[in-house]
Amino acid sequence: MSQPFVAVLMGSDSDLPTMQATLDILASFNIKYEAKVTSAHRTPAATHDYVTDAEARGCKVFICAAGLAAHLAGAVAGITTRPVIGVPVDCGPLKGHDALLSTVMMPGGVPVATVAIGSAGAKNAGYLAAQMLAVADDALALAVKHERQASAEAVAAKDAKLQQKLAAL
Structure with a gap:
């Protein structure tokens, strides 16, 4: 069995400066992670393939960051029953408020644990993933x-x- 890890998915490479806080927190706890740019809208098949493959390889938590329409976390939550943490990215004319609503407003039965907009949320996503993994460690x-x-x-x-x-x- 492979080592458990966290998958950190970003809707755009421009999300990396925000999500660096997540990667830093995971690294500080020696949590293995993979980071990937994938899009719920532009690469839906690749996103689906990655999520199912990552889950089969031992991914225990998915962290998804996106701005604007921010459908990545919801799309991932629709594919897996592993915990999904959504990070709304602070961008666009609404400064991430649209991304917050898109991330948090999921239908019953398909949850996304949504953290704050921007870098504070990215940091908390790393901590929340660590706490989730700590339940069994x-x-x-x-x-x-x-x-x-x-x-x-x-x-x-x-x-x-x-x-x-x-x-x-």
């Missing part, structure tokens, strides 16, 4: 817990520094 669950704790400690350190500055006034 105790070592990964511990790593996610430690990362969350380190983040909380960083905030506490920033507050302590602020309090020192305020006390000195």
Whole structure:
């Protein structure tokens, strides 16, 4: 059996700067991933073939980023029963709000876990995929817990520094 991995699909190569945050988070947890540009509209057969092949090879979570009409996550969710995380990309005249609605408004029974628009959402997509995989991987669950704790400690350190500055006034 092949090693589990996350597939990160982008509707355009212009989505990569946003999705780099996802790739960085996955890499930080040593989660294997594949990244691919594929389109729900321009390459539907190739998208279908990739999703079915990736699932057969051990893909456990799909992360799909797209802007504007943003049908990639929904199209992928229609092909697989693996979890699909949708990242609406901040682009176009509506600054990603159209992509958010396209990604989140799925029919009952075909869910897409939708995160925030843009880079914050891309970052959370990586964390959410790690949490999904951690359900069956105790070592990964511990790593996610430690990362969350380190983040909380960083905030506490920033507050302590602020309090020192305020006390000195």
